[in-house]
Amino acid sequence: MLSWDNPGDRVAIAQMNSELQHAQLELLSAHCASHQLRLRFTLEDLARFGRRDILRKSVEAAASLNQYYSSIEAKIPRATEAGQPASLSETQIPEAVAMLSSYLREQGEHYMRIAAPLSNLQKAAMWPYFSAVVLDRVRVVELNGQRISNPPFYEKARVLGFENLPEWTHMDSVTLGDVILFNEKLTERALFHGLVHVIQFELLGVERYSELFIRGFLSSKHHFSVPLEAHAFSLESKFGANPSDRFSVEDRVRLWIHQGRY
Numbered sequence: 001m002l003s004w005d006n007p008g009d010r011v012a013i014a015q016m017n018s019e020l021q022h023a024q025l026e027l028l029s030a031h032c033a034s035h036q037l038r039l040r041f042t043l044e045d046l047a048r049f050g051r052r053d054i055l056r057k058s059v060e061a062a063a064s065l066n067q068y069y070s071s072i073e074a075k076i077p078r079a080t081e082a083g084q085p086a087s088l089s090e091t092q093i094p095e096a097v098a099m100l101s102s103y104l105r106e107q108g109e110h111y112m113r114i115a116a117p118l119s120n121l122q123k124a125a126m127w128p129y130f131s132a133v134v135l136d137r138v139r140v141v142e143l144n145g146q147r148i149s150n151p152p153f154y155e156k157a158r159v160l161g162f163e164n165l166p167e168w169t170h171m172d173s174v175t176l177g178d179v180i181l182f183n184e185k186l187t188e189r190a191l192f193h194g195l196v197h198v199i200q201f202e203l204l205g206v207e208r209y210s211e212l213f214i215r216g217f218l219s220s221k222h223h224f225s226v227p228l229e230a231h232a233f234s235l236e237s238k239f240g241a242n243p244s245d246r247f248s249v250e251d252r253v254r255l256w257i258h259q260g261r262y
């Protein structure tokens with residue numbers, strides 16, 4: 001049996017899914033062709049005037065496919081049945097937290113090597129929302145369209161039935177501890193947003209941040225409704241609407257932690 005823990009198997013699983021998709025498209029085309037027959041001819045006419053050999057082969061193929069897919073259906077784990085939202089049990093959450101936090105840490109270390117400090121102009125625009133200490137410490141990487149890929153465990157999560165996972169590829173920025181990656185250009189708003197996450201990381205720690213993110217996602221099922229994210233967007237929009245209304249992001253984040261709003 002294949003296992004997610006074996007890197008060689010992960011390749012095989014990806015290949016399996018591509019072949020499954022191919023088979024599904026072929027089935028869809030068989031389904032369409034049969035639907036045309038159904039629309040144009042009655043069952044009686046088909047049975048009476050259809051070539052016997054072709055009819056028999058078609059019936060055999062359909063019956064054996066039905067048997068094959070039904071036996072797979074019987075083995076699909078319960079949680080992924082249609083209509084049942086995917087979830088993680090309390091015992092699975094620590095495993096997911098460990099996976100996400102070590103990935104964030106590892107990617108942060110990787111990008112730290114090629115990251116650059118903020119320019120004086122950028123620091124001036126972000127002060128006093130963020131302290132000078134934070135602005136001196138943070139590093140940024142502009143990928144200019146090269147785009148960061150989604151974490152490797154996304155494939156496993158999708159197989160478990162998780163949809164709407166935050167698409168790293170499509171985000172303006174991704175924060176990894178003290179490093180902020182920008183998929184495209186670094187804009188002031190995107191920088192502000194990334195810095196809010198830097199403060200959340202700093203005050204919560206990467207493990208707690210990961211746990212709150214996962215728990216928030218499990219209950220809201222949407223990236224933008226996860227409180228950590230919703231707060232970053234709301235502070236970013238305050239900044240965008242009125243840059244002269246100065247406030248300390250650290251104070252706001254501390255308040256939310258204190259009030260248990262994350």
Ligand SMILES: [Zn+2]
Nearest residue numbers: 193197229232
């Ligand atoms: Zn964000």
